[in-house]
Amino acid sequence: MKSGPLFFIALLGVLTVSWASFALGPDMQLRTLAPYYDATFDSTFPQSPSGLAARGRAVYLELGCASCHTQQVRRSGFGSDHERGWGERQSWARDYIFQDPVQLGSLRHGPDVATVGDRIESEAELHEMLYSGSEGMPAYAYLYEPAPPAAQANPLAVDQVAGREIIPSRRAEALVAYLLNLKAPAAYAPEVANNAVEEGEAH
């Protein structure tokens, strides 16, 4: 090739088409998604998380939890997500409109957490897991701290060291609030209809 400008115009054109198709296009397609009003419950879904849960999402992000846990349930028949009880239906884009930033994850070193709030029995169970770790997960003991000397007994204490209870820090409380907030979302009529059409076409 001898024509320099043409070469660069072609390169720029190729990248612009790619950007318009895979960055701008999807954003324009998805940015119109809004909470779905369900007349049965007289409420909109998904619901915006509480302030503490939103702060917990930031803790989830800065610890890099998404490098071991996904937050996306795949459809029945594609993997064993459904059989593992991670969700009755696959995750849809509308489920994430209040998650800022979204952390879908790319590795399942541990289980998917898209609906972990439905599977955990209690707040204390999650704190115990985070404080002690497990065979496949490190302990996050630095998220816990000794209770103030005159403090009353804390039901969420995870340990006792030198006569003082080890209790969750604000970050640990926020992280647990966030995880407990992750629950199976409602079914939205537009997505249900779309998927029914797609499944019909597939059959």
Add this chain to the structure above:
Amino acid sequence: MSSDSHMAAADTDTTARGPLSLLLASSLAWLVVAVSLGLVHAIQRHTPSFLETIPAFTYGRTQAMYETALIFGWAANAAYAVALWILARLGGGHWRGLGLMTGGTLFWNAGVTIGIFCIGWGEGTMLRFLQMPAYVHPLLLVSGAAISTPAILAWTGRRTSGTYVAQWYAIGALFLFPWFYSASQVMLLADPVSGVSRAIIGAWHAQNVLSLWLAPIALAAAYYLLPRLTGKPVPHYGFAGLGFWVLIVVGSWTGGRHLVGGPVPAWIPATGIAAAVLLLFHFMLVWMNLSPALRAGTTDPLRFVRAGIVAYLAGGVLDALVSLEGAAARLQFTHFQTGLQQLFVQGAFGLLVLGAIYDLVPRLTGRAWPSPRQIRGHYVLALTGTALSVAGLLIAGWIQGGALLHADASFAAIAASTRPWLYLASAGELTFLLGAMVASVHLARLLLGLCRLSAAGQSTATTVTAS
């Protein structure tokens, strides 16, 4: 292709000696840092309690620091050095803009250092290949433009009538990187999109780093070195340009394949899978042109180039096969994907660019490498390390994926079944680290020897002038 036929005056290389040596020394220093972090990360895969009491070395942060040091530390410095060298040599002109390049290198490395400390501090973004906090990336964008200045001047001031495909790959990578990097920064960090668009654009960005930046630089090195080292022309040179355009056009589309089954519009993974299969055409063209290197002689740089070409082709074919939906159901979200990335970054890009470095340093410095034995030692360690770590991750991922398909397999049982292979991957990372240390010490010896020689020369000149 006679790559040196248009070489400029002999002083062309000496003028760039300092700035290019800075880039090369930075790249190998970052390689040691990156692979050290990679070793910590690899150990944490099978022993999660390793360094668990240090927040900066939490599993997620270690991975982000490792990836950043590898891509923005080692790969970026090495890529700039090799691309600049190729463009200057094949352009036949004189080096210009070296001051900007040196300043850019210093600011780039300062930015990456700050970025890695910030990730350890908990300010990472958890976006693949964009892990550093938002305020670091503009500095890298400007620094990268400054480093590229001599490349642009070499291209515009070239003395040749035509251009070689090695130049296309090199200038193409340097031209496309700032465009997609700035677009990603705006859409993901400065004015971030909401919802799953973040994951889609994140996948687009990550694929561009591999397909539009690192792969073209690796191929520029391969197309530049092959005729030089084998003494034979590229056999189907007419198709080399087609291979370039297929990679540039289709490579960027393949990012969506990682989102198969995810909460995104179905056309995105479908296009990604189709593009990954279409990209096999590019790998076929590369095979046609670069396979003679696999049967040619055995100089030290050629060993690296040969292994890099095999890794590039094997990774491309595997990637296409694994992107198919049947395979993805098993291997998505497993160590297999990490192994494929390792095969490309450490194997294909790493070995090809190391081959280029071993070839260009003697011509840049005017001195032979102090110890051919150390080059061979590095080759054995780098090849063995890459093979062990990639094989360990691929096998662990295959086992992990099979077990994940069975709902009754617990994560503790999956971790236990993959552990032996993850040990193997750690052993590979350690071996690769030893090789990187050998190469760094080797380059340091050469450059220090050059500094001593230069100081002695100046001293002699001063004495002569004084007398």
